[in-house]
Amino acid sequence: MPLHPASGRKRPPALRDVAELAGVSIKTVSNVVNDYPHVKDSTRETVREAILQVGYRPQAAAQQLRTGASKMITLAVPALTFSYFSDLAQQFIDEAQRRGQTVVLHSTSGGREAERTVLEGFNRVVGDGVIFNPLLIEEEVFARMEQTTQPTVFIGEHLPEKLPHGSDYVRIDNAAAAFDATTHLLESGRRRIAFLGAIATKHGLQPHSSGSLRRDGYVAALEEHGVEPDAGLVQAVDDWHRHDGFTGAQDLMARHPDLDAIVCGNDDLAIGVLAHLRRLGRRVPQDIAVIGYDDTPDAPFASPPLSTISPDKHALAATALDLLTERIQGFDGPPRIADTPYSLVIRESTDRAAGDHAPTTPSSTAPTAPTAPCLEELPR
Amino acid sequence: MPLHPASGRKRPPALRDVAELAGVSIKTVSNVVNDYPHVKDSTRETVREAILQVGYRPQAAAQQLRTGASKMITLAVPALTFSYFSDLAQQFIDEAQRRGQTVVLHSTSGGREAERTVLEGFNRVVGDGVIFNPLLIEEEVFARMEQTTQPTVFIGEHLPEKLPHGSDYVRIDNAAAAFDATTHLLESGRRRIAFLGAIATKHGLQPHSSGSLRRDGYVAALEEHGVEPDAGLVQAVDDWHRHDGFTGAQDLMARHPDLDAIVCGNDDLAIGVLAHLRRLGRRVPQDIAVIGYDDTPDAPFASPPLSTISPDKHALAATALDLLTERIQGFDGPPRIADTPYSLVIRESTDRAAGDHAPTTPSSTAPTAPTAPCLEELPR
DNA sequence: AGCCAGTTCTACAACGTTGCAATAACCTTT
DNA sequence: AAAGGTTATTGCAACGTTGTAGAACTGGCT
CATH class of the missing domain: 1.10.260.40 (lambda repressor-like DNA-binding domains)
Structure with missing residues (x-):
């Protein structure tokens, strides 16, 4: 011994x-x-x-010391309690495993300090690179960074003006997606359309957060269709949980009982909105349409099943890992930006003719789920 | 350079x-x-x-090589796409961060091979110990293991007869919890109570899986109340996702239209069940009660809000890390088993008097969620 | 001055691994 | 039987860190 x-x-x-x-x-x-x-x-x-x-x-440690590579990468996301991030994390883990890499998971739990720690390279070097989805970090902190301390790929929507040298960025065109979602509502005849999800918190408003980008797309779509945007229809929320959707809808419906559609910043918000509308006795989609964003596993099982923007999380993970791997292997070019596809998934919550047809297959992202003898349409 | x-x-x-x-x-x-x-x-x-x-x-690697400790621990769970596991993972990450440890996350994605890899200590040593939640691994594989290759704490319900030397086990008394859940239904007057969640898959039936334990508790509660258990009321499912709950309810309701309650193996199943019942036009809880297990973040926002067993995930994570830390620090005693508390959370889905009172506060587990100006009761 | 007790700093070795270069063993072919 | 080539094996050094032990200072006391 x-x-x-x-x-x-x-x-x-x-x-x-x-x-x-x-x-x-x-x-x-x-x-x-x-x-x-x-x-x-x-x-x-x-x-x-x-x-x-x-x-x-x-012993991985000795190998890393000798070879300079650990086959580990760090993934830093806000919190796994958001279904979007737990889905995404799973994608990264699977994709990394496929490449023989191991994922070290950091949760910033939405804290600004925690995010700064990630950005400054943690307190010690662990793993060959970082994939980082910031939420709160201030733009100026980014701006001050001349270059990253280790290979880094940013994901998410918090786009700084200028990425630090040595980093890349994989995003989804949030504004375009929200534009599409809003257009879908407009084309099905909705006119009094609210947006729920601008973040106005104790931290102050986030200029580049996904909320703002999505709101921009929403506004652009309205303008394109000759509908005058009304600032009163943009509802701020403290956070993006189901709960905030519930209270947000409360505010919104109290002030504007005549709404016929709500574009939500994410699915969790939308599910909270649905809960409140059910409580008010508003019928979805007959009286009012609701659309989300993220296509979480809940979405097809909401009541009614939720129309949403479905980002291609797998492509996102694969692209981010590709870029990171190139950085790790020595690529030292200027920052790159990659856009990842998304699609508009129409389910019952925005479909006026609901209940009559709509054989929607819930897009299950669970790895072990069978290919679904599936759920056709669900009554509200 | x-x-x-x-x-x-x-x-x-x-x-x-x-x-x-x-x-x-x-x-x-x-x-x-x-x-x-x-x-x-x-x-x-x-x-x-x-x-x-x-x-x-x-450099973490050099520190580890020199000191023999990495301040990293590995967490291996089936898949983050189950809300239960993503919640749990978040708890582990937070608790580990609090102790200055970093979490390496492995997903076995339900695969038996992947689980065996974990059990056999992966292919290389990374981190100081492992927390492992097996799902599928056969009992005999456990039995063959005389001792673990590194400090290990098992969590979950897949209890082998005899733990390998060098390992501990933190569990929740599943049978007791299911007993309590079923008793709650019996005491509110339900009599035709089904159980949904025994796993019968291509892999064969899992003798020690949580499904069986929960079923045992269900059966015991029935017997205690003088209700004859009916094997026909125990419905097997292929997996534990929402989708399986939907189809499981389909089978069950077709065969037994007279049911007045369903005990579900977990919340995801229950949400699928609710979706199907809504479709059938059965009112919950008036016509039929539904109870879940896990208290996922969805549960309070289901329609109607879901009664469920709420395991103390934080206690689970903290206890598991405590035991693992002791092992890492050299404790070499015989395997220990720790039980973790749970509670029965009663929401609308089992409360016949629903809609009249029931100011239920949804127990949000999200770290950043405010303490809730909250959602009282939700209409079905 | 000489001595002791503290404080401040340093040299060395080792953790387990692998790239390099060198050696040793083995076959061919002359 | 010696030269040349290929295959098989090995010793050495270094990756970055820290525990140990000890050296070099400092100041206060006799």
């Missing part, structure tokens, strides 16, 4: 222990482990046995 | 670089970084400046 010199704890088996047992050099064992071709078959066999016998497994 | 000898990539600043700039020894810099007390104030200052100037950050 060998002890670690510094800690006094049991030391896990190392190459040395295998080598001793197999009667070969440490390097030979290393060669076997790494499938180096020039090893005699008989030796390889002996070593393999010894490995099993002592239960050897390579 | 120093290159890494083995990879040819840029080498991040190390203690050496700081030492050179500050004109002191490497060890002195190390002492400053680690707040060793016997350092002259002036020296400390010089070194601090040099650290900032070169942008030094400690």
Whole structure:
């Protein structure tokens, strides 16, 4: 029972222990482990046995120290309690696993300090690069950064004017998506359309947050269709949880009982909105339409099933990992920006003819879910 | 621009670089970084400046190699697309962050192979210990394991007869919780109570899965109240997603239109069930009661708000980390089993008098959610 | 001056791994 | 039987860090 010199704890088996047992050099064992071709078959066999016998497994730390690469990447998102981020995290984990990488997960829990820590490279180096979805961090903090301290890919909507050197950015064109969502409502005849989701918090308004971008798309669509935007129809919320949707709808409906549609900043908000409308006795979609954003797993099971913008999370994850990998492998060009596709998913919550047809397949993103004998339409 | 000898990539600043700039020894810099007390104030200052100037950050890998500890722990769960697991993961991340630890997240995505990989210690050592929530792994695989290859804490319900040496187990008494849930229904006068959630898949039935334990509690409660359990009222499902709840309810209601309550294996299933009942025009809770398990963030926003078993996820995470930390610090006693509390949360879906009172506060688990000016009751 | 007790700083070694270069063993071919 | 080539194996050094032990100072006391 060998002890670690510094800690006094049991030391896990190392190459040395295998080598001793197999009667070969440490390097030979290393060669076997790494499938180096020039090893005699008989030796390889002996070593393999010894490995099993002592239960050897390579120490990632030593490999990283020696090779300079850890095959680990850090993913920093606000909080897994948002279904959008837990879905997204799952995509990253799967995609990384496919590439032989391991994901270290950091949650900034929406705290500005936590985000700054991420941006400044944490307090220690762990992993080869970072994928970071900021929410709150101020633009000026970005601006001050001349360059990143390790390969970094930003995701999300918090676009700074100028990315730090050494970083890339993968986004979804939020304004365009919100434009499409709003256009869909306009084309189905809605005219009094509210927007729920501008963030006005104790922290002050976020100029580049997804809320503002989506609102811009909403406004643009109205203008394009000759509908005068009304600032009173843009409802601020404290946060983007279901709960905020509920109270937001409360405010909105009290002030504007004549609304015939609400564009929501995300699905969680929309689900809260639906809950309030149900309470008011407003029928969705007959009296009022509701559309969300994110296509969370809840959306098809909301009552009624929720129309929404469905970002291609898989493409987002894959693209971000591609860019990050290039950075890790030494690419040192200027910051790149990649746009990722999205689609408009129309379900019952915006479909006036609902209940008559609409065989919508809920798009399940769960990896193990069967391909769905599925749920056609759900009554409200 | 120093290159890494083995990879040819840029080498991040190390203690050496700081030492050179500050004109002191490497060890002195190390002492400053680690707040060793016997350092002259002036020296400390010089070194601090040099650290900032070169942008030094400690390399976790080298620390781990030297000290034998990485301050990282691995969390392996089936999939973050289940709200239960994303909530739980968030709890672990927060709690670990509070203890200065970082979480490496593995997703087994329900695959048996992936789970076996976790159990066998992955292919390389990363982090100081593992928290593992198995779903599918066979009991015999556990039984064969004499001892774990690194400190391990199991969570979840898949209790093997005998834990491997070096591991602990934190669980929630599933049978008791399901017993309580069922008793609640019985006491409010329900008699034709079905159970949805036994897993019967291509993989075969899972003897120790949470589904079976919960079913056992359900059966026990019926017996205790003199209600004859009816095997026909136990409905198997392929998986535990909302979708499966929908189709499961379909089967169940077709065969037993007279049901007056359904106990669901988890909240996602229950939400699917609610969707189907709405479609059938059954009123919940007047005609039929539905109760879930997990208290996911959706539950209070379901229509109607869902009664459920609320496991104390925070206690679960904290306990698991406590036990794991003890193992990491050298505790080598026999396997321990810890039970974690749960509570029965009664919302509208099981409350016959619903709509009249019931000022239920949705228990939001989101870290940033305000303490709720809240949603009283929601109409169905 | 000489000595001790503290404080401040440093040299060394080792953690487990792998790239490099060198050696040793083995076959061919002359 | 020696030269040349290929295959198999190995020793060395270094990645960045920190525990240990000890050296070099400082100041206060006899």
